[in-house]
Amino acid sequence: MKNLRERTIFAAQLAFTLLVAAFLVVPAVRSMLAGVTESYFLGIRSGFTLQWVAEVWERYDATILRSFAIALATLAVTLVVGVPAAYALYVRGGRLARTVEEIITLPLAIPGLAIALALLQTYQGFGAFRRSSLFILVGHVIFTMPFMVRSVMAVLAATDIRALDEGAASLGASAWRRFRDVIVPNARGGILAGSLMVVTLSLGEFNLTLMLSTPLTMTLPVGLADAYASMRLEVASAYTLVFFVMIIPLLVAMQMFAGWSAARGGRR
Amino acid sequence: MHGIGAPSPRTWGEGAQAQCTQPAMRLKTFLLLCLLPLAIIVIAFFLIPMALLVVVGARGPTGLSAYAAILLEPRYRATLVNTVLLAAATTVATLAIATVAGIFLQRHRFPGRAVLVAFLTFPLAFPGVVVGFMIILLAGRQGLIGEITLALFGDKQVWAYSMVGLFLGYLYFSIPRVILTIMAAVEKLDPSLEEAARALGAGPWAVQRDVVLPALMPAFVASGAIAFATAMGAFGTAFTLATDIDVLPMLIYSEFTLSFNFAIAAALSVGLGLVTWAVLALARSLAGDTVAAAG
């Protein structure tokens, strides 16, 4: 039994929200369309084509592949380094753990530009390293590590891993066996969530990567900036479309996973 | 690593004695091994470089006063003020917009709501460069707003390459983040508090003013701080929108790549880092949660 006043307020709020949504969505849709249209100026009337996408691949194939490679490598490093570290921090607890957590989270509080400058300054003498993709990898690892560590620590805390750990220990399992057989399998959820996050962040990272890369070691976002500056709108849009196609499934996967694991967690 | 496990006990109690002193040491060593790679990486690729940056900032032609330059030199000060004002305006606008939309979405269920929420949050992981491009498509020379105003008023409005464009860009990447936080906070509100206020006679505005908004304050502080810190350090958006926009990250970039003024760039970076970190630390102490800027 909503009265007129309630209905008006609802309509006004809905209109406002739709406007904001349009602000966010419309340019994205336009960009996706422009990437497959003959001519942006003429619009859809000019017909659909994949020529721009082909041109993007022609120019930037190495860049796109490099982005994938770096993202996967970042994931590998954060898994191998971050998961055991998260476990150790969780078990240790106390002030040391909190301090370490603070330190590894610092890169999030400091603008990527600053971190990149710092790395450049420190390693400018190591020519080969500085010019390689490895340099970019390092930046990405520093930036994404806190997400993996925190995600794993959160799931360890939520499932009371300590009880399982002690149970396994009482049965005689060594620290390594416990880690392998009990900790990691039960931390799957946090590891997966963290992994999705790391890959998504790495693929989209620009602030750090711009400074750390060279014209020979560009990543996708850096290529995007290049395209926006120097290519025609259709090519830039096509390139953006490629990026969307890569990143949006990851975002959807993260949202779905978050919802699914929240539902599971609630039932415990 | 097969042999490190439990020795098979021959009689009850024997196994336990053999194990007694082992596990504790094993665990400590193991934990150390777990933390070592992380420690090496963080020290080599973060702590040392950052420390070096602070030092280099003081080693330029003007020495330590490079750090004061951010406040003293008129050009730098103007940039700093610009950046702070822009970040503040972004924060306020984003909070207002996200609160209205967030409360509305969390409180009402209607067909298409899930789609609307998806629309509002999908730009979450867009890098600044892409956001810049979005703004160009919206308000650039061939942008949508230009087309509309041309059709309506005969005058093509181009906002993308001014402060307005940058502001719109900052809104674009702040709104999704803040809306999610606000919606999560609204979900946790205790409905009986609002019912109690209504029972006491409070109309809808009074309920918002006296119960809902005060209860959302921690969420406002936390997400506002993140929005502010992100806006302060945002680089990609300004980079794409380029031209004459004067924000701190762009200044740092141009000092480094165009003027090769490394010491100034370093000093400015450290300054920017300190301000960002301080804002987040303040928000964390007020909201009691770990907050972080991203992007």
Added chain:
Amino acid sequence: MSAGGQDHGVTVRVEACAKTFADGTRALEPVTLDIARGETVVFLGPSGCGKTTMLRIIAGLEQPDAGGRVLFNGNDVTGVPIERRNIGMVFQSYALFPNMNVADNIGYGLKIRGVAGAERKARIAELIALTDIEGLERRRIDQLSGGQRQRVALARAVAVRPSALLLDEPLTALDAALRERLRVELNRLLRTLGVTTIYVTHDQAEAMALGDRIVVMRKGAIAQVGTPRDVYFAPANRFVAEFIGAANIVEAECTDGALALPGGRLPLANGAVGGKVFAMIRPEAVAIVAPDGAALSGRVESVSFVGDRQRLTVSGAAARPLLVDAANSLDLKAGDRIGLKVDPAAVRLLPGEGP
């Protein structure tokens, strides 16, 4: 009704109010009830019986299904939102505003109504005295104990001089000892105020202590309406009999004005018809007599010392074991044979119905 003073508030009439929720749950079957001015009515029943839904419909937080009406003093308020019904409500969780201190919480309703500062302060002070929480005015909500919060919630609801006071299980969140103490205070307060009060609880002791009338509810419908004595001594059906206090439900054939039981015969009051009947006997209505020569006898199965009496389980007298209360002075133990005597007037016949 108020103790010696006037009765305040409105008469409340609930007319054919039913409630089906959006997910299909049928919370309330059509219910009609009249509540007199100044009366305290308690809705009593197990969880899920619809008592809270009933309260929320009267408050205006839920709308009854089509056809249902709520009337205050004969005026239809069904379409009036809660903020304009001028009721006072105490929630189960108290719902005190954490961003205001005690005094501001209590004065909130007055502030909304535009009462001037000085008058508001005076009224707040009056209520603080009434609910016995002097000295807590400046405290923040999270610094209060459970009992203190309950009093603040009450003071806040009463401050606006509501036309009806609605309480949703206000004592449930407290521990047993505190609950008992506050129940007495609450009773005193309600008598003093004399305002129409609607109280929801699942605790039958509370209901009997506080209510002028009790509305026993079950699965969305009213099982019985009556004074505490009515409901206790003359339950309308088996559910009410078993929900209020302890009851022995005896199912037996009635022949020659008495129940035929395994352990003997139990005379019934005049006018009892023949056939199968369900009889309710309260444990305290059974007297213990010498087994030899008694019309009804049985064997003691167990003895529980409850404090002020002993509760026996007696087998063999009826088809199922009987609960019998005995004075502490009687020396009884398991295995003893005893005789049972019940005043026919204390045996209540219930309409035959399933569990």
